[in-house]
Amino acid sequence: MFEKRLLEAAQKAIRELYSQDFDLSKLTIERTKKEIEGDYTIVIFPLLKISRKSPEQTAKELGEVLLKELPVLCGFNVIKGFLNLILSDEYWLSFLAGNYQRQEYGISQVMREEKVVLEYSSPNTNKPLHLGHIRNNLLGYSLANILSANGYPVVKVNLVNDRGIHICKSMLAYMKWGGDETPKSSGLKGDKLIGKYYVLFETHYKNEIRDLMDKGLTEDEAGQQAPLIMEAREILRKWEAHDHETIYLWKQMNGWAYQGFNETYKTLGVDFDRIYYESETYLLGKELVLEGLEKGVLNSREDGSVWIDLSAEGLDEKLLQRSDGTSVYMTQDLGTAQLRYDDYHPSQMIYVVGNEQNYHFDVLKRVLLKLGKPYAPRIFHLSYGMVELPEGKMKSREGKVVDADDLMEEMFSTAGEMTMELGKVSEFPGKEARKLFETIGLGALKYFILKVDPKKNMLFDPKESIDFNGNTGPFIQYTYARINSLVSKAIAQQLMPHQDVLPAGSRLMLQEKEIIKLLMAYPQITKQAADELNPAVVANYVYDLAKSYNHFYQEIPVLKEENADLRQLRLMLSVFTASVIGKSLKLLGIDSPERM
RNA sequence: GGCCCCGUAGUUCAAUGGAUAGAACGGAAGUUUCCUAAACUUUAAAUAUAGGUUCGAUUCCUAUCGGGGCUACCA
Numbered sequence: 001m002f003e004k005r006l007l008e009a010a011q012k013a014i015r016e017l018y019s020q021d022f023d024l025s026k027l028t029i030e031r032t033k034k035e036i037e038g039d040y041t042i043v044i045f046p047l048l049k050i051s052r053k054s055p056e057q058t059a060k061e062l063g064e065v066l067l068k069e070l071p072v073l074c075g076f077n078v079i080k081g082f083l084n085l086i087l088s089d090e091y092w093l094s095f096l097a098g099n100y101q102r103q104e105y106g107i108s109q110v111m112r113e114e115k116v117v118l119e120y121s122s123p124n125t126n127k128p129l130h131l132g133h134i135r136n137n138l139l140g141y142s143l144a145n146i147l148s149a150n151g152y153p154v155v156k157v158n159l160v161n162d163r164g165i166h167i168c169k170s171m172l173a174y175m176k177w178g179g180d181e182t183p184k185s186s187g188l189k190g191d192k193l194i195g196k197y198y199v200l201f202e203t204h205y206k207n208e209i210r211d212l213m214d215k216g217l218t219e220d221e222a223g224q225q226a227p228l229i230m231e232a233r234e235i236l237r238k239w240e241a242h243d244h245e246t247i248y249l250w251k252q253m254n255g256w257a258y259q260g261f262n263e264t265y266k267t268l269g270v271d272f273d274r275i276y277y278e279s280e281t282y283l284l285g286k287e288l289v290l291e292g293l294e295k296g297v298l299n300s301r302e303d304g305s306v307w308i309d310l311s312a313e314g315l316d317e318k319l320l321q322r323s324d325g326t327s328v329y330m331t332q333d334l335g336t337a338q339l340r341y342d343d344y345h346p347s348q349m350i351y352v353v354g355n356e357q358n359y360h361f362d363v364l365k366r367v368l369l370k371l372g373k374p375y376a377p378r379i380f381h382l383s384y385g386m387v388e389l390p391e392g393k394m395k396s397r398e399g400k401v402v403d404a405d406d407l408m409e410e411m412f413s414t415a416g417e418m419t420m421e422l423g424k425v426s427e428f429p430g431k432e433a434r435k436l437f438e439t440i441g442l443g444a445l446k447y448f449i450l451k452v453d454p455k456k457n458m459l460f461d462p463k464e465s466i467d468f469n470g471n472t473g474p475f476i477q478y479t480y481a482r483i484n485s486l487v488s489k490a491i492a493q494q495l496m497p498h499q500d501v502l503p504a505g506s507r508l509m510l511q512e513k514e515i516i517k518l519l520m521a522y523p524q525i526t527k528q529a530a531d532e533l534n535p536a537v538v539a540n541y542v543y544d545l546a547k548s549y550n551h552f553y554q555e556i557p558v559l560k561e562e563n564a565d566l567r568q569l570r571l572m573l574s575v576f577t578a579s580v581i582g583k584s585l586k587l588l589g590i591d592s593p594e595r596m
Numbered sequence: 597g598g599c600c601c602c603g604u605a606g607u608u609c610a611a612u613g614g615a616u617a618g619a620a621c622g623g624a625a626g627u628u629u630c631c632u633a634a635a636c637u638u639u640a641a642a643u644a645u646a647g648g649u650u651c652g653a654u655u656c657c658u659a660u661c662g663g664g665g666c667u668a669c670c671a
Contacts, residue, residue: 028612028613028614030612030614033615033616034618035615035616036615041614041615043614043615045614045651045652046651048651055651079615080615081614081615081651081652082614082615124671161671164670164671165669165670165671166670166671169670220668223668224669233669303669305669314599315599315667316598316599316667319668319669321669322669323669324669326669328668328669328670328671329670329671332671354665355600355601355664355665355666356665356666357666357671358600358601358665358666359599359600359665359666359667360666360671362600383601385601385602385664385665386664386665388664392664393664393665418634419634422633422634424632424634440634448608451609451610452608452609453609453610455601455602456601456602456609457601457602457663457664457665458608458609459607459608461607461608464607464608464621465608467608467620467621468634469620469621469634469635470619470620470621470634471608471609471610471619471620471621472620472621472634474634475620475634475635477634478632478634478635479634479635481632481634482631482632482634482635485631485632486631486632489631490631528612536609536610540609540610540611540619543619543620544619547619550635550636551635551636551637553631553635553636554627554633554635554636554637555636555637557630557631558631559631560630560631595632596632596634
């Protein structure tokens with residue numbers, strides 16, 4: 001890689017010029033800004049202490065030595081404290097010719113030994129997936145792709161919250177008011193049917209609380225004593241005691257939910273290698289709690305509840321097991337972590353979970369550390385920001401959510417309307433057209449969500465957020481389709497270049513060079529995205545690339561160019577660009593349409 | 597109250613401590629006898645406030661103001 005060679009040469013040049021060694025980590029080399037002539041820039045300021053000369057003078061001296069030392073350099077300029085180096089066109093051209101058809105470009109050919117377990121999605125079986133889950137799923141799926149491309153063997157796991165007091169709530173509501181309604185009889189998707197009863201519970205529960213408060217109870221007391229919540233607790237107790245009827249209903253309702261989830265996952269285009277159920281891990285969690293008690297790391301109270309005291313570390317006391325012996329979220333997560341470690345011995349266990357659970361994961365890690373678990377330090381909570389609506393946070397208890405299925409369906413129909421309006425694919429058969437609308441609609445949705453830094457909260461306005469023009473998924477997909485059309489024509493006219501032919505002697509236009517530079521950056525981009533666990537790096541990159549290509553395409557002829565060398569160069573550039581756009585989108589979980 | 601995160605054009609997002617803070621949407625003005633106009637070109641418009649560290653701060657530190665989250669025997 002050129003940066004490395006440049007750094008070494010700079011080291012040598014500095015020693016030659018100032019007879020001193022210099023800490024290379026202080027030297028920054030960056031790609032030259034677009035508006036300025038040059039390809040790589042060395043920031044000179046850190047050198048001034050040892051050069052004892054003006055920034056301009058220092059830059060000039062260093063530039064001259066480098067020019068002599070590195071044959072690929074053909075010139076430089078100095079602006080203030082910045083040394084801008086110019087590489088010869090041959091350098092860019094040979095890179096282009098050598099890589100434009102490499103399928104494996106930007107994909108690591110070395111696989112690491114140790115696995116990464118990546119958890120995402122993690123739905124509750126009592127409510128359908130909503131926009132927040134969409135962000136979660138897209139992030140997880142994309143990260144799995146990005147890590148794989150960087151040579152990490154990834155195990156995609158989904159942890160289903162299939163048990164707990166919240167599930168009992170929808171079970172209770174169904175027992176009371178459900179009759180024998182099924183997804184089939186109601187025509188509702190399974191997860192939607194469950195969600196309906198969860199909301200029903202919350203509504204009635206709230207009413208009971210209000211009634212009790214009217215009788216003089218505090219809100220807390222009312223929340224604890226309302227008949228519905230007490231009944232739900234009883235169901236949880238029965239469930240943990242393996243009561244037959246309870247288990248039967250639980251299985252039936254969860255089955256409905258899974259069917260619904262699977263449909264949504266399929267439409268969204270995400271999948272998993274392994275599904276864990278909390279009902280299978282909570283007992284292991286309880287064992288760990290017992291172990292903690294024996295080791296004296298945890299303490300039990302008189303009422304039988306088990307706690308960990310983290311006040312010495314600036315946190316609070318945290319409950320790990322209820323007084324009635326039932327387990328809580330944390331108990332389950334302890335077991336899940338253990339099981340995952342036993343199954344895969346991963347080098348990293350990444351949890352894609354919203355930032356509202358930062359505290360929970362902080363505690364989880366500390367508990368496991370105190371238990372002396374070797375995998376505790378390998379736990380990494382990839383904490384992503386909330387998706388907010390214009391009116392604020394989504395509240396599934398109140399049914400104030402953007403439903404995942406509805407949203408996607410809306411995207412598809414909007415994509416269809418847009419396409420028809422533009423008169424793009426009127427000759428497409430119906431099935432193919434529907435496929436295209438899904439590709440474009442999902443492209444818009446996925447790009448919109450993934451282009452934002454995962455750590456940050458983001459706003460989603462159902463009426464305005466999704467666009468198909470400008471900095472959007474469809475814009476990038478369009479660029480891909482456009483190139484594809486161009487290349488098809490080139491093939492038809494037998495104009496495609498031969499791989500072993502170098503377009504020699506041609507001068508690169510600015511627009512061409514800009515694209516080549518971006519293409520060359522692709523491997524670093526995928527690495528950065530993996531290091532930072534951040535798909536937005538890829539999203540912003542591929543937008544830049546598409547934008548640069550459109551700029552080029554608008555102003556410079558490709559097939560119409562009469563000079564065969566230039567035509568060949570531009571075709572290579574186009575083929576390479578389409579390939580890298582396709583790969584980048586793939587990393588984001590976005591499909592690239594051949595036509596649109 | 598305590599702990600954590602975030603304040604960048606009208607709006608939604610960018611910017612490894614480096615050059616004149618980038619885009620997109622929206623606003624204004626243009627480009628189609630020419631490889632897909634879901635495109636391209638031009639234009640107006642922003643770092644919450646006050647200090648500090650630094651040759652250099654949107655970025656690091658402190659305070660203030662504003663927004664969000666957590667602080668459940670919910671998940």
